Amino acid sequence: MNTIINPDRKSWSEILKRPTFTTASLESVVKEVFDEVKENGDVALKRYTEKFDKVSIDNFTASKDELENAKKVVSDELKAAIELAKNNIEKFHASQKIEKKVITTANGVECWQESRDIEKVGIYIPGGSAPLFSTVLMLAVPAKLAGCKEIVLCTPPDKNGNINPAILYTANLVGVTKVFKVGGIQAIGALTFGTETIPQVYKIFGPGNQYVTAAKQVALSEGIAIDMPAGPSELLVLADESANAAFVASDLLSQAEHGADSQVICVSNSKNFLQEVEREINTQIEELPRKEIAKKAIENSKLIYLENNKDILDLINEYAPEHYILAVKNEDYYLNGVINAGSVFIGNYTPESAGDYASGTNHTLPTNGFAKAYSGVNLDAFVKKITFQKISEQGIKNIGNAIELMAEAEGLQAHKNAVTLRLKSLK
Amino acid sequence: MNTIINPDRKSWSEILKRPTFTTASLESVVKEVFDEVKENGDVALKRYTEKFDKVSIDNFTASKDELENAKKVVSDELKAAIELAKNNIEKFHASQKIEKKVITTANGVECWQESRDIEKVGIYIPGGSAPLFSTVLMLAVPAKLAGCKEIVLCTPPDKNGNINPAILYTANLVGVTKVFKVGGIQAIGALTFGTETIPQVYKIFGPGNQYVTAAKQVALSEGIAIDMPAGPSELLVLADESANAAFVASDLLSQAEHGADSQVICVSNSKNFLQEVEREINTQIEELPRKEIAKKAIENSKLIYLENNKDILDLINEYAPEHYILAVKNEDYYLNGVINAGSVFIGNYTPESAGDYASGTNHTLPTNGFAKAYSGVNLDAFVKKITFQKISEQGIKNIGNAIELMAEAEGLQAHKNAVTLRLKSLK
Structure with a gap:
């Protein structure tokens, strides 16, 4: 795996690039x-x-x-x-x-x-x-x-x-x-x-x-x-020394087995921890039926060491991960600070597989950085929200003049007239 | 204007066709x-x-x-x-x-x-x-x-x-x-x-x-x-004899002045009322600065007479109007029954211009039948909804086995393993 130590901000977009995907x-x-x-x-x-x-x-x-x-x-x-x-x-x-x-x-x-x-x-x-x-x-x-x-x-x-x-x-x-x-x-x-x-x-x-x-x-x-535009699946894990390296490795591998173009990233403020994760991956991967796929995905994946909380947070928001596992002591800082992500998994006992199958959240999520603009599938995805308005005689008296002025300023006389006729009828 | 009396269902899709629009x-x-x-x-x-x-x-x-x-x-x-x-x-x-x-x-x-x-x-x-x-x-x-x-x-x-x-x-x-x-x-x-x-x-x-x-x-x-795919703006008014023909005509014209490709439709269970609306349009249109545009749009527009409530409701949902004015006595039937529409304007004192400018609802709405699948712009359009999950040791004990079984059945062993490792650690 690729281990990257304290990358500077200018290099982030290169480091965080997804496997290319064009249809x-x-x-x-x-x-x-x-x-x-x-x-x-x-x-x-x-x-x-x-x-x-x-x-x-x-x-x-x-x-x-x-x-x-x-x-x-x-x-x-x-x-x-x-x-x-x-x-x-x-x-x-x-x-x-x-x-x-x-x-x-x-x-x-x-x-x-x-x-x-x-x-x-x-x-x-x-x-x-x-x-x-x-x-x-x-x-x-x-x-x-x-x-x-x-x-x-x-x-x-x-x-x-x-x-x-x-x-x-x-x-x-x-x-x-x-x-x-x-x-x-x-x-x-x-x-x-x-x-x-x-x-x-x-x-x-x-x-x-x-x-x-x-x-x-x-x-x-x-x-x-x-539902949303698609790209290969991906997981970013943020973990510190309070996390369990074997658990983290198993999560990274569960993403890696999806496909050779899957991307997995682990960010930590501990170099030791990242080394331990790498060792665990190398051991666990050998047991997997889909290990050939997983190995290809792991080749493209990254272990990133960053010291500073603010840098870590900014890097994660810049990446906008589809799945985001958070296994750190100061989890509140990262929960409040997350802006771009599909679904967030908090703590040592919340593997990504839980959301894939049975926690209750949806597993159809924005990949490829689309989490910057798209939500995952939720109830909203199956409905339209229709707006309704009901205006009384008093109501049109209250807002009618504003409408007339704005319509006139936009040069839309018929829009104005629809209000004027009603106001006249109420005089 | 085109007046259509009791069209049968087979002819609806032809009648409700939008002006073609391709980019x-x-x-x-x-x-x-x-x-x-x-x-x-x-x-x-x-x-x-x-x-x-x-x-x-x-x-x-x-x-x-x-x-x-x-x-x-x-x-x-x-x-x-x-x-x-x-x-x-x-x-x-x-x-x-x-x-x-x-x-x-x-x-x-x-x-x-x-x-x-x-x-x-x-x-x-x-x-x-x-x-x-x-x-x-x-x-x-x-x-x-x-x-x-x-x-x-x-x-x-x-x-x-x-x-x-x-x-x-x-x-x-x-x-x-x-x-x-x-x-x-x-x-x-x-x-x-x-x-x-x-x-x-x-x-x-x-x-x-x-x-x-x-x-x-x-x-x-x-x-x-x-925000959403676009098409020419449109308005459908449903009105009965309790409505005011001059008001209805003014609303239809306020839509018609947008562009020659705007579409306006008036549906009613009263032939007399439709005739009155047509007379009012012919009078009011002459006063409009944008009357040339409005006349072109009115040429393509329709007055539709239908007797039966259910037919009326189905026709409106089939059309899926961007703007939908409802000026009828039995408004509850139509409010409960509306499935496809962008924004609904209820009663004699709620002109479309109110929503265009100042009632508070948004005027960026789905045209061209897109109201069958899209909402208008609302607060949701400017946010993503991120899902979060936090599972305790007890929690993973409760749902872990189900995840293992499902992952196994999907042939995703690493997904299963992420749970198995955690369950083992809790024994």
Whole structure:
């Protein structure tokens, strides 16, 4: 690993650079598939599924039988774990509901906000080696709480045309409306335009490879909302000598096993501690089934020694980590000072995996520095907040003249007239 | 105007079609200007300002003298009106702050959300005939409340190199950090990449012509957040015989005067009422200074007669109006049933102009059907919500096993190990 001692501020942007990630070159592939899906619907989906997933699918909708069967296959132990996670995620996301608060901004002028569900949402769950049923929980639970009426899930079939049972089981448990066996660019295209089988949605959520990421960007330019722009996953740990080096190493490795382009950073005010973390990583990594992936990610990763609290805080905010573990004695200083981060994990017994699965917070978070401008997925992501205003006769008398003056100064006479007519009627 | 009687559902999507609006063809122009600004900074800004705004600017920063002078030029009457609007907007947006609520999702597992400001935001204010100082209020007031540290405003200079005094006065009043005399694509490029004079920001807000709209889309693909996708402004009025046809006509016209591509729709369960509205429009329109613009917009606009409450509600939600005026006796039915809208104006004395200027709600709202997935600008738009979790020894004992099981089932052994190590240490 790269150990960096007291880097000066000028070098920070170079040190904190993410592995490059661009999907612009994939745009033409995406557009080709999108055009096909738009024009030929299910026929195009079938063709691309044969081409990319090497399987011929006649009915994209997961059947009742398949859902029932998944219930039998998933172990009772795993079911109980999923239930526990679901409850915690529900509790936390339910607490994010806003109450209607009517504000009298001026006498006779009442304003308020109300949340309404995004009626149709699409959830993309990648296939491949890791069946991400946890992501089904993270996206469908808040969608259901928000009241979304149509919650559509797309995930690629395996070579036998099946979907992982844990994904099917979880989708059914949390109230996904329909599960479709379709993945990749063609799935995002189907959610963008709709086909005979798959409904068009208003917003698309979920992780994916570079093709899915590129497809979500094109969907965005077609007027479909997306959860957030994507990049490789990342973790920054801030730890001092009060932390446990073995725990810290295990957290860094849990991030590193995601992919060779994952980034992990450990910042400390103790050189000894950083050395201990490095030793622990070298030991623990050998036991991992995904050690080849983890080793590549660890090669690009950094141990950073900084003495000064203010420097440490500024560096972390400059990086804007997706996941941020805080295991230091003076945690209040860092909690109050954090400005840019996706999710924060506090203390020695709060591993990142807790938030990935079961603490209750969401694991769909802004990567790549996007935490400077974006929130992670929360209940807000599944609703719109509509504003309302109700003005009484007295109210328009109170603010009408100000409106007339401002409209006039902006040269918008009809805007003024809408008030003038009402004020005249009240004389 | 187009009067449509009892249209059947199949024809709705055709009837409710917006004037077409695409900026894809402008992408290459935008990219050329962006490349120039990225490479040559202020020099490029100067050149494009000469080319597009026909004025040579040596210093893009509005000076203290200019700000002082604006205070003298703006009338006391208008100052008082701006002050009233500012107070109402502050009151309403301040009410949107979220309190920190610590949720114990499981015994020993605490989760909460906290808002943090987006540190650097850019506000674009168009030049041209209407000096939109009201938009300065709508964007800078919540930015200031959110705690944004750098609030940068760009607006094009006139042919003498000046900015409208009402814009300067308002920007100074509400705490905009810096005002720059630069407009168009080059302004959005400067906010995206930063130049010697203009800082890079994390999110860009504000209206603009098709070039600015296209530039914001390209900024988005460069990793800068934007407020929302844009389209022509629009208003839908739902009114019955309890409403006042002259008022309704004045509201429709206030929307129509924005631009030839504005869309206005009036829905009613009374044919007589619709006829009256049409007569009123024909009379009132003649008095408007912007009547040529308004006439073009009115040509594309619709009066829709529908008998049935449920049909009316569904049609409105299908349209997803940016502005929605509700002037009917059974208003509760429609208030409870609204799902897709930007801002709702209730009753005979709540003209759209009230929300445009001074009721307290925001006037930056989703157009073009985007109200199906997007909120208007509110306090949320200037913050990120960061999640926090703190797990005690007891807490990890309570949820640790579930995490281990789920991580294992997803094939992520290092995720499991981060928990296993901690659980072992507690035995």
